[in-house]
Amino acid sequence: MRLEVQQTPIRMAILDPMKLIGSLTSPYVRKVRIVFNEKKLDVDLELENVWAADTKISAINPLGKVPCLISDDGEAIYDSRVIAEYADGLSPVSRLIPTENRERAAVKTWEALADGIMDAGILARLERTLRPAEQQSQTWYDRQMGKIDAALREMSEQLGENAWCHGNQMTLADIAVGCAIGYLLFRFPEVKWQAQYPNLDRLYQKLLQRPSFMETIPPAA
Ligand code: GSF
Numbered sequence: 001m002r003l004e005v006q007q008t009p010i011r012m013a014i015l016d017p018m019k020l021i022g023s024l025t026s027p028y029v030r031k032v033r034i035v036f037n038e039k040k041l042d043v044d045l046e047l048e049n050v051w052a053a054d055t056k057i058s059a060i061n062p063l064g065k066v067p068c069l070i071s072d073d074g075e076a077i078y079d080s081r082v083i084a085e086y087a088d089g090l091s092p093v094s095r096l097i098p099t100e101n102r103e104r105a106a107v108k109t110w111e112a113l114a115d116g117i118m119d120a121g122i123l124a125r126l127e128r129t130l131r132p133a134e135q136q137s138q139t140w141y142d143r144q145m146g147k148i149d150a151a152l153r154e155m156s157e158q159l160g161e162n163a164w165c166h167g168n169q170m171t172l173a174d175i176a177v178g179c180a181i182g183y184l185l186f187r188f189p190e191v192k193w194q195a196q197y198p199n200l201d202r203l204y205q206k207l208l209q210r211p212s213f214m215e216t217i218p219p220a221a
Helices: 027-038 080-090 101-129 138-159 172-187 198-207
Strands: 019-022 044-047 068-070
Touching: 019 027, 027 080, 027 101, 027 172, 080 101, 080 172, 101 138, 101 172, 138 172, 138 198, 172 198
Parallel strands: 019 044
Antiparallel strands: 019 068
8 A cells, every 4th residue: 555645835934023113211112021021022122213303103103103013924013002912912921911801801901090191191291391381281281190190099099908900910900000100200200109109119119020120111311
């Protein structure tokens, strides 16, 4: 009997490595860099100044914002919440978002709250840095700072004496919260959240023990 050896052609897709477009000062970029690090996934960071006149960011993200991930198939993935979820699904290592629907929503609500601090902080900062002095609105600035105060209070209440924001291990909730309060330290040192909310400070100090957080502290200046 003749043995037929079936030859199946081996097809290998040539994929480029994933690339993350971002800056070292953006808290959203920090969040996704930490996610990649915790997931033990390699991603090259390509620095882009979205405020520079010659930025090419809108060629890949029409919203002109970072972070933007170029996946290995060459497609753009944004924004930071989508990138974080995508990265979490790439590997089973260190699950950061629970699969169970209600728990997933809880972790993503933490993320929305933390991102909301970044959103408000950035709006408040742009009001002071980009807008000419005579056009600046104190009411608008105070409105954004009020959101930051309310979100910090909520985070502190929700965290209470728990070790982590959700469940009994680190999740995307803790990463997002860490990036939001780290951003306040960086851009709004006058907001005294550490003294006001010692439990948030305890969480932040614990997160700083991790290389993923240590290595992504925004550069001074
Ligand atoms: C926000 C990204 C963002 O505002 C996300 O990725 O989660 N919802 C988005 N990025 C800022 C950089 S930063 O201040 O962190 C950005 O790219 N701004 C440029 C612009 O034109 O708004």
